[in-house]
Amino acid sequence: MRDEIDHASAHGAAGGDVHSGIDRGIHLHHRDFLTDAANLPDGSIDLIVADPPYGLGKDYGNDSDMRSGDAFLDWTYGWLELAIPKLKPSGSLYIFCTWQYAPEIFVFLKRRLTMVNEIVWDRRVPSMGGTVRRYTSVHDNIGYFAVSKDYFFDLDPIRIPYDAVTKKARSRKLFEGSKWLELGYNPKDVWSVSRLHRQHAERVDHPTQKPLEIIERMVLASCPRGGRVLDPFMGSGTTAVACARHGREFIGYEINADYHAIAEKRVAQTRSVGVRVEPLPAEEATATAAVDQANAA
Numbered sequence: 500m501r502d503e504i505d506h507a508s509a510h511g512a513a514g515g516d517v518h519s520g521i522d523r524g525i526h527l528h529h530r531d532f533l534t535d536a537a538n539l540p541d542g543s544i545d546l547i548v549a550d551p552p553y554g555l556g557k558d559y560g561n562d563s564d565m566r567s568g569d570a571f572l573d574w575t576y577g578w579l580e581l582a583i584p585k586l587k588p589s590g591s592l593y594i595f596c597t598w599q600y601a602p603e604i605f606v607f608l609k610r611r612l613t614m615v616n617e618i619v620w621d622r623r624v625p626s627m628g629g630t631v632r633r634y635t636s637v638h639d640n641i642g643y644f645a646v647s648k649d650y651f652f653d654l655d656p657i658r659i660p661y662d663a664v665t666k667k668a669r670s671r672k673l674f675e676g677s678k679w680l681e682l683g684y685n686p687k688d689v690w691s692v693s694r695l696h697r698q699h700a701e702r703v704d705h706p707t708q709k710p711l712e713i714i715e716r717m718v719l720a721s722c723p724r725g726g727r728v729l730d731p732f733m734g735s736g737t738t739a740v741a742c743a744r745h746g747r748e749f750i751g752y753e754i755n756a757d758y759h760a761i762a763e764k765r766v767a768q769t770r771s772v773g774v775r776v777e778p779l780p781a782e783e784a785t786a787t788a789a790v791d792q793a794n795a796a
């Protein structure tokens with residue numbers, strides 16, 4: 500994944516977005532998405548990254564993850580019905596869930612959207628004994644759905660570079676000039692990324708914080724630069740951080756005041772080191788440099 504840092508903040512610009520009526524920037528709401536969704540205009544969102552309570556009884560300092568079975572599924576269908584109309588025709592949605600409920604949730608979504616992928620997040624959980632009555636579960640299921648077949652998807656920023664050995668091995672005439680050899684390969688649908696341990700530098704005080712690497716991949720591939728991302732259950736604000744780093748607008752909701760405060764702090768820290776941007780194609784870069792120069796004058 501690209502890692503350039505640019506100190507020209509894409510979120511410095513104030514003012515409304517003429518298309519949606521929403522102010523530009525990163526908006527972290529300490530509010531309940533289900534009661535607040537009506538305030539968000541339909542068709543205003545490029546990408547939804549939803550990492551909701553999984554129905555497994557986690558303690559988020561509230562009772563939001565205490566539903567199970569049909570009650571959990573009805574609650575899930577309820578917020579999805581609120582969220583889906585917010586997407587633009589080119590928009591898409593990632594939803595994190597577990598094998599226990601993924602079948603029902605995916606069937607529900609397939610009736611409303613186009614299923615693009617099921618991504619398996621292999622959390623790289625080490626072997627430590629555990630259950631002897633079945634296989635140990637080490638993955639989360641992520642459904643990737645789009646409003647239509649014309650959904651936005653940009654593979655280039657998330658390509659994975661080939662290592663030197665592979666490049667050398669493919670240096671025969673047959674592979675010469677192969678675009679993919681230079682650009683890297685496209686990620687597969689199994690993402691092997693370690694869950695965040697207590698000792699991890701990225702880790703904050705949230706029980707199910709997602710690794711930034713995973714959310715950044717979603718944002719870079721599925722939201723155009725300058726586009727808007729919605730996270731209805733933002734927790735510690737990982738999606739907001741990804742948006743701040745990569746020049747995307749963001750709207751997120753969180754009902755726990757402590758997590759909301761953590762998200763605000765993480766976004767402020769991200770802004771203090773600047774916004775990451777992907778390199779532009781040459782002609783676009785020249786035009787942008789001219790604008791930057793004019794702004795600086």
Ligand SMILES: C[S@@+](CC[C@H](N)C(=O)[O-])C[C@H]1O[C@@H](n2cnc3c(N)ncnc32)[C@H](O)[C@@H]1O
Nearest residue numbers: 531532550559563708709732734735737753754
């Ligand atoms: C799985 S966690 C999200 C973790 C997040 N992706 C991160 O990386 O930190 C789900 C979060 O949703 C919040 N939540 C639950 N119900 C909510 C609601 N109705 N509106 C907004 N937030 C809610 C919980 O407090 C919890 O922090």
